[in-house]
Amino acid sequence: MVRHFDSELQDLRDGLMAMAGQVEEMIDLSQAAVSEGSSGKAEEVKAMDRLVDEQELKLDQACIDLLALRSPIATDLRLIASSLKIIPEIERIGDHCCNIARRVPYIHPPILAGDALERLAGETRGMVRQAVDAFVNGNAELAREVIAADDKVDVLYVQIYKDLLRIMLADPLCIERASNLIIVIKNWERIADQATNIAEEVLFILEGVNVKHPYLHQPEG
Amino acid sequence: MPITDHQEQKPVKLRARNLDFSYGDKKVLDGISMDIFAEQATAIIGPSGCGKSTFLKCFNRIHEVSSEVRVAGDLEIDGVDIFRGGIHEVELRRRVGMVFQKPNPFPKSIYENVVFGPKLFGVRDRDILDGIAEESLRKAALWDEVKDRLKESAMSMSGGQQQRLCIARALAVNPEVLLMDEPCSALDPIATAKIEELIFELKKEFTVLMVTHNMQQAARVSDYTAFFWLGRLIEMGPTERIFTNPRDRMTEDYISGRFG
Ligand SMILES: Nc1ncnc2c1ncn2[C@@H]1O[C@H](COP(=O)(O)OP(=O)(O)O)[C@@H](O)[C@H]1O
Numbered sequence A: 001m002v003r004h005f006d007s008e009l010q011d012l013r014d015g016l017m018a019m020a021g022q023v024e025e026m027i028d029l030s031q032a033a034v035s036e037g038s039s040g041k042a043e044e045v046k047a048m049d050r051l052v053d054e055q056e057l058k059l060d061q062a063c064i065d066l067l068a069l070r071s072p073i074a075t076d077l078r079l080i081a082s083s084l085k086i087i088p089e090i091e092r093i094g095d096h097c098c099n100i101a102r103r104v105p106y107i108h109p110p111i112l113a114g115d116a117l118e119r120l121a122g123e124t125r126g127m128v129r130q131a132v133d134a135f136v137n138g139n140a141e142l143a144r145e146v147i148a149a150d151d152k153v154d155v156l157y158v159q160i161y162k163d164l165l166r167i168m169l170a171d172p173l174c175i176e177r178a179s180n181l182i183i184v185i186k187n188w189e190r191i192a193d194q195a196t197n198i199a200e201e202v203l204f205i206l207e208g209v210n211v212k213h214p215y216l217h218q219p220e221g
Numbered sequence B: 001m002p003i004t005d006h007q008e009q010k011p012v013k014l015r016a017r018n019l020d021f022s023y024g025d026k027k028v029l030d031g032i033s034m035d036i037f038a039e040q041a042t043a044i045i046g047p048s049g050c051g052k053s054t055f056l057k058c059f060n061r062i063h064e065v066s067s068e069v070r071v072a073g074d075l076e077i078d079g080v081d082i083f084r085g086g087i088h089e090v091e092l093r094r095r096v097g098m099v100f101q102k103p104n105p106f107p108k109s110i111y112e113n114v115v116f117g118p119k120l121f122g123v124r125d126r127d128i129l130d131g132i133a134e135e136s137l138r139k140a141a142l143w144d145e146v147k148d149r150l151k152e153s154a155m156s157m158s159g160g161q162q163q164r165l166c167i168a169r170a171l172a173v174n175p176e177v178l179l180m181d182e183p184c185s186a187l188d189p190i191a192t193a194k195i196e197e198l199i200f201e202l203k204k205e206f207t208v209l210m211v212t213h214n215m216q217q218a219a220r221v222s223d224y225t226a227f228f229w230l231g232r233l234i235e236m237g238p239t240e241r242i243f244t245n246p247r248d249r250m251t252e253d254y255i256s257g258r259f260g
């Protein structure tokens, strides 16, 4: 039987997808702003955030309406409850992009050799993309890959962080740029965490199992 | 094999094992195995005609009245066989009370309705009967509404009051189990809410086994939910689990309105 409700749920999925598409663009743009030192792109990122915030309000309301009017259960319920948790994660990703954009005036000329920053940003963006794909296509495999990828991002983050510390110790003239870059990489690392949270929600929707905080499910000791 | 799960500490009150039931050639229940726990409310859901009422009636052997009935398998109350003469049928019906879809009070006074059972069992003492009437009406959350009009006809009550009267009448013989077959389907939302609150109270003392077509009602009042389909138990489990994470696709489709 085809339910009217199913098309409403599809609207919710589409809305989340559009919102996620918006922040993916913001990640790209903030990364470009960082590597090019482009204040124009940095401003563009900040402007896009308003759209993300508007989408958040709209989708929140849609979820509340569906809960109130459709009394969802089982998979339907898990989808809506998880959406209510995924929406703020996406919104936070937008905020992180703005934080990164705000650092752009203070990080040039570049002090880091190599492509470590690009790799961190690329890895992070890939995780967001995969988490959203996993949500849209109901792909548990992909969601698990996202969760696994978070460790890679953490390793990359620590590596860049240590490089920046070394640079600061070696040359006090780099301290301002390095400390601003630390804020930049911290925000990317947080975006990867957000992608991981989304992937965990996707697994909950698909399998009904809460995979968060695995240590709580292990015997103590 | 049906999916069943529980982590119940309460004892098993009613037990069905491989229960088959046929009206003539028509098999209505097909190998039902199910544990129903004491002091818990268990809801049976499923499409019309899947055998829910038949299953309920087996527990106090009402079906025996009709002919052409064939039963196989085991049914127990407190571990004692129900079918093969372990319990006299009058005693069984005292221990296992039943409330039907449509309130069916006798065309007598409110008081006489409640004390009908005890009188049948030979209680004659007026004071004792008065005590039973008050206690039963209180347990059925009806006392305050009717205490000043006990002599009035039960037929003058509202549908919701009549249904609670039928519950009081069932409680008057001190039962252990209450079977309720769609007890709210003829009632308005307020009367329904009152019965649901009542079930919540009753299950602290009794074993409640109910049939409902209202998913939200099953979700609100029951501790366990069992899904029947074409005479078979498809899935049974804690109500929270069934309504958030059913394991069988048919259960999921039925409770979320995708069926058919
Ligand atoms: N007395 C009877 N004689 C013959 N068939 C019956 C009788 N009572 C019920 N049935 C049939 O048994 C099946 C199950 O009925 P029932 O237990 O009332 O289902 P439910 O309560 O789930 O709607 C139905 O197909 C119904 O038509």
Ligand SMILES: [Mg+2]
Residues within 6 Å of the ligand: B052, B053, B054, B181, B211
């Ligand atoms: Mg029925």
